Amino acid sequence: MMTTFQPPERLLLGPGPTNVSPRVLEALSRPTIGHLDPEFLRMMDELRTLLQYVFRTRNPVTFVVSGPGTAGMEAAVVNLVEPGDKVVVCKNGYFGERLQAMVERCGGQVVPVEFPWGRAVDPQKVEDTLKAHPDTRVVACVHAETSTGALSDVKTLAQVAHRYGALILVDAVTSLGGVPVEVDAWDLDVVYSGSQKCLSCVPGLAPVTVNARAMEVIRRRRTPVQSWFMDITLLTAYWHGETRRAYHHTAPVNALYALHEALRLIQEEGLEAVWARHHRVYEMFRPAVEALGLAYLTPEEERVPHLNVLQVPEGVDEAVLRRRLLTDFGIEIGGGLGRLAGQVWRIGLMGVNAHPRPALYALYALEQVLKQR
Amino acid sequence: MMTTFQPPERLLLGPGPTNVSPRVLEALSRPTIGHLDPEFLRMMDELRTLLQYVFRTRNPVTFVVSGPGTAGMEAAVVNLVEPGDKVVVCKNGYFGERLQAMVERCGGQVVPVEFPWGRAVDPQKVEDTLKAHPDTRVVACVHAETSTGALSDVKTLAQVAHRYGALILVDAVTSLGGVPVEVDAWDLDVVYSGSQKCLSCVPGLAPVTVNARAMEVIRRRRTPVQSWFMDITLLTAYWHGETRRAYHHTAPVNALYALHEALRLIQEEGLEAVWARHHRVYEMFRPAVEALGLAYLTPEEERVPHLNVLQVPEGVDEAVLRRRLLTDFGIEIGGGLGRLAGQVWRIGLMGVNAHPRPALYALYALEQVLKQR
Numbered sequence: 001m002m003t004t005f006q007p008p009e010r011l012l013l014g015p016g017p018t019n020v021s022p023r024v025l026e027a028l029s030r031p032t033i034g035h036l037d038p039e040f041l042r043m044m045d046e047l048r049t050l051l052q053y054v055f056r057t058r059n060p061v062t063f064v065v066s067g068p069g070t071a072g073m074e075a076a077v078v079n080l081v082e083p084g085d086k087v088v089v090c091k092n093g094y095f096g097e098r099l100q101a102m103v104e105r106c107g108g109q110v111v112p113v114e115f116p117w118g119r120a121v122d123p124q125k126v127e128d129t130l131k132a133h134p135d136t137r138v139v140a141c142v143h144a145e146t147s148t149g150a151l152s153d154v155k156t157l158a159q160v161a162h163r164y165g166a167l168i169l170v171d172a173v174t175s176l177g178g179v180p181v182e183v184d185a186w187d188l189d190v191v192y193s194g195s196q197k198c199l200s201c202v203p204g205l206a207p208v209t210v211n212a213r214a215m216e217v218i219r220r221r222r223t224p225v226q227s228w229f230m231d232i233t234l235l236t237a238y239w240h241g242e243t244r245r246a247y248h249h250t251a252p253v254n255a256l257y258a259l260h261e262a263l264r265l266i267q268e269e270g271l272e273a274v275w276a277r278h279h280r281v282y283e284m285f286r287p288a289v290e291a292l293g294l295a296y297l298t299p300e301e302e303r304v305p306h307l308n309v310l311q312v313p314e315g316v317d318e319a320v321l322r323r324r325l326l327t328d329f330g331i332e333i334g335g336g337l338g339r340l341a342g343q344v345w346r347i348g349l350m351g352v353n354a355h356p357r358p359a360l361y362a363l364y365a366l367e368q369v370l371k372q373r
Numbered sequence: 374m375m376t377t378f379q380p381p382e383r384l385l386l387g388p389g390p391t392n393v394s395p396r397v398l399e400a401l402s403r404p405t406i407g408h409l410d411p412e413f414l415r416m417m418d419e420l421r422t423l424l425q426y427v428f429r430t431r432n433p434v435t436f437v438v439s440g441p442g443t444a445g446m447e448a449a450v451v452n453l454v455e456p457g458d459k460v461v462v463c464k465n466g467y468f469g470e471r472l473q474a475m476v477e478r479c480g481g482q483v484v485p486v487e488f489p490w491g492r493a494v495d496p497q498k499v500e501d502t503l504k505a506h507p508d509t510r511v512v513a514c515v516h517a518e519t520s521t522g523a524l525s526d527v528k529t530l531a532q533v534a535h536r537y538g539a540l541i542l543v544d545a546v547t548s549l550g551g552v553p554v555e556v557d558a559w560d561l562d563v564v565y566s567g568s569q570k571c572l573s574c575v576p577g578l579a580p581v582t583v584n585a586r587a588m589e590v591i592r593r594r595r596t597p598v599q600s601w602f603m604d605i606t607l608l609t610a611y612w613h614g615e616t617r618r619a620y621h622h623t624a625p626v627n628a629l630y631a632l633h634e635a636l637r638l639i640q641e642e643g644l645e646a647v648w649a650r651h652h653r654v655y656e657m658f659r660p661a662v663e664a665l666g667l668a669y670l671t672p673e674e675e676r677v678p679h680l681n682v683l684q685v686p687e688g689v690d691e692a693v694l695r696r697r698l699l700t701d702f703g704i705e706i707g708g709g710l711g712r713l714a715g716q717v718w719r720i721g722l723m724g725v726n727a728h729p730r731p732a733l734y735a736l737y738a739l740e741q742v743l744k745q746r
Contacts, residue, residue: 004400005634007630008412010404017623020404026402027377030378034383037381066441071622074601098601194623203405204623204625226478249441254575255627257378
């Protein structure tokens with residue numbers, strides 16, 4: 001017989017998941033009800049309102065994909081891209097590569113625009129690419145590149161895309177709730193995120209918002225969306241059915257309770273106050289971590305404030321040090337992804353961990369393990 | 374400000390989700406840890422062992438898709454079917470139709486075999502179809518058709534498929550844990566299920582198992598799997614990586630704790646005892662519900678014992694009656710899906726609700742509302 005699984009106590013300072021508030025965990029464990037229960041549908045309506053609040057949008061098509069951020073990414077891509085469509089993919093890290101892979105798997109013609117890993121996307125280079133490819137349908141980019149900690153200017157990228165008649169598809173997995181993501185003010189067409197980063201909810205849900213311009217493109221598709229599970233026209237019949245809600249799939253009922261509660265926490269504090277808190281903790285963490293001799297991968301003006309991507313010092317076995325943080329201090333931090341494997345550490349101070357206490361404890365633990373090597 | 378969502382007390386006797394044991398809800402609410410934490414990976418290994426136990430298989434490729442049963446269905450289809458592949462889809466209800474839609478969306482050439490809704494799939498008719506289509510690659514069928522309550526003989530269907538060189542793809546969403554699903558003994562190639570039916574876990578997870586024959590077909594694909602998120606070769610590098618686990622997506626950590634606990638409950642009781650319990654409760658429920666004047670849609674020898682699909686009596690507004698069960702008795706039952714909308718009720722006695730107490734209360738409530746009309 002197996003024993004029950006009791007997770008060890010961890011301070012989650014990797015690139016996500018982050019720790020989850022006890023209030024959210026308690027909401028998660030409330031009794032399951034049916035996904036078509038009138039009370040549940042009412043909760044989903046509230047959830048939409050809360051999502052509109054954090055996305056800063058009035059888009060009626062604002063909902064949750066019943067899967068992790070990666071499913072949100074795939075949902076965005078497969079609904080927007082048809083076989084043969086030209087898609088400019090901005091690649092400044094691992095998740096740009098993943099976007100490219102997904103566009104290719106649905107038959108899109110990728111025009112990659114490459115940037116050094118650790119730098120933001122340069123809108124000028126994207127504009128030059130669009131000039132050379134005026135038949136581009138979509139520009140896809142990552143707002144906060146989780147692999148490098150680089151923050152790109154998606155407001156300007158949206159202007160550039162629209163100037164050339166293309167839609168903008170934005171990955172806001174690591175940015176939503178940590179820094180401004182102004183869906184309406186910046187005129188972003190399709191934006192997806194994840195529940196387990198700055199929203200500090202359990203992993204497994206992907207908030208998505210789609211504006212009228214993108215919905216029009218989706219409605220006029222010549223071919224069906226290749227994924228039945230992720231087809232937005234079917235999903236919205238469940239999330240936003242006007243007369244009755246059409247069954248599509250069984251929603252992850254308990255996880256949606258948790259997201260509702262996590263967003264309520266943000267609403268209580270105020271979204272702008274939450275952004276400011278993430279930034280304050282970064283301002284406190286940065287000089288201290290630099291004083292330990294660690295350097296950021298990304299220039300200061302291009303940084304995601306709540307995801308500190310630091311270069312591993314010469315001669316350090318980074319995996320050994322990460323393991324020591326985990327076993328001796330109960331702290332999880334992230335290693336490098338893809339071509340940055342072994343070269344960087346990723347320290348997230350997101351959601352409930354965007355707070356001086358975990359930041360100070362992380363600095364203390366880092367100092368100890370760096371001293372011991 | 375929104376208030377927190379407190380779900381009403383419900384007895385979930387629809388086609389799923391079913392009620393969830395307090396032990397499972399408590400496990401769900403344990404603190405989140407990282408999806409690459411060594412302790413979490415150890416839990417995933419245990420989860421695989423538990424899944425092999427309920428699937429009655431030794432398949433090493435036994436894992437969980439991070440989405441609802443519908444995502445499990447799509448994962449099975451997109452990995453197995455390539456554009457142009459001929460797929461015989463057995464259609465005896467709503468979920469057979471869904472299978473057809475998914476096969477078509479990945480370019481498969483569907484040969485539908487139609488059966489009356491409410492009847493099992495007839496293996497002879499499938500064999501005749503295979504004789505006429507000897508180039509069929511896959512036979513897809515639903516073990517327990519959730520829309521009609523019909524149970525098909527997938528053991529015989531597997532033999533028929535294999536006799537003609539085709540693989541068998543089985544939907545076990547509503548059967549797993551309620552009736553025997555003998556993956557190895559019946560030589561089923563790809564089988565998927567859902568967490569929220571007889572496993573009595575929260576909705577949002579899809580257990581999947583794939584045997585060596587199917588993995589060989591997947592490895593020899595001429596084209597990439599159209600879904601990056603559901604690509605089994607990428608997923609297994611996370612679930613079963615031999616040397617190191619490769620990051621693919623952020624697993625729904627807490628939901629997996631819950632599934633681990635739900636499967637532990639089944640292991641404690643014994644899988645065969647759980648099947649027997651589902652059957653005993655049906656044996657008790659059937660004569661009593663028939664005594665209320667309600668007739669089953671499906672002949673007795675073709676019935677899913679834990680999903681009672683009953684014909685709505687003439688002149689009854691079934692939605693009004695269902696609403697009264699919900700508001701006056703706190704009982705959720707299911708209505709008809711697709712072409713059976715308005716014509717049947719679906720009463721599930723699954724998982725923790727495969728017990729005399731909810732069955733008796735449902736009979737009492739049904740009697741009351743039928744009397745009042």
